[in-house]
Amino acid sequence: MAEPITWFNAERQAAQLHPLLLIGIWIVIFLEIHPFQDGNGRLSRVLTTLLLLQAGYAYVPYSSLESVVEQSKEAYYLALRQTQGTIRTSAPNWQPWLMFFLRALAEQVRRLNRKVEREKLVLASLPELSLQIVEFAREHGRITMGDAIRLTGGNRNTLKQHFRALVEQGHLGRHGAGRGVWYELR
Structure with a gap:
């Protein structure tokens, strides 16, 4: 785990990758390493929330990424398998995972927007x-x-x-x- 953490911190400092791409890549690497016997998926979502907060995405505590992933488990595992099968090659294919990851974040934002709109309607009355x-x-x-x-x-x-x-x-x-x-x- 020391190597991916060092890589992440160096890349974050260099600021050449968009933070969402950097976080997405780091998370799929974390999941591929699978450092714990149980709970790696849940921990990856907690880490995602932490890293998004650190990157300035303040909305994340108000909408559950866990529930987004839970409702799209099949797509989650497919994207994970497709990307993890290439991570240790000379040309990793990040696209399947990053597409899933970014779509999940977009769905998280949509859910929060719907929640805010409902709250506005209720409070307006x-x-x-x-x-x-x-x-x-x-x-x-x-x-x-x-x-x-x-x-x-x-x-x-x-x-x-x-x-x-x-x-x-x-x-x-x-x-x-x-x-x-x-x-x-x-």
Whole structure:
């Protein structure tokens, strides 16, 4: 594993290959080496996510590459076999794997875009006060009635109605009881 890691770091530093191509090639080499008895595929997807984040692709934690690969297992294994059969030759054929890899990333982006569009549609139908509550919960991980009063200046009873509706609609989850109640995104 030391040799591929050294090669990857040198190539990343040289910046002659596009980061997606570099990551794709490194991942197929990792899978060909198969360093562990079990879990190499899952680990390769975790490594892909890490390398994509390092390359500036900040979207990757919000859409599952694992599920994209899982839904196209046959194409995954075919591309892997076609490329791995040539890796140790004088003219490796990276194309089958890179085409699969890049298509999988494109599908990951499409899924995230669909998720964002659905979220926009759902949130567009919410009253402004409810939107403020949801955005605060998204930014801070949770929200309390006190937070909502400070944030919006709204009336406690009006805010209770908004919280109740957001919980009923599945936007927020309620935790605790009495004065200790807090809400988080679902």
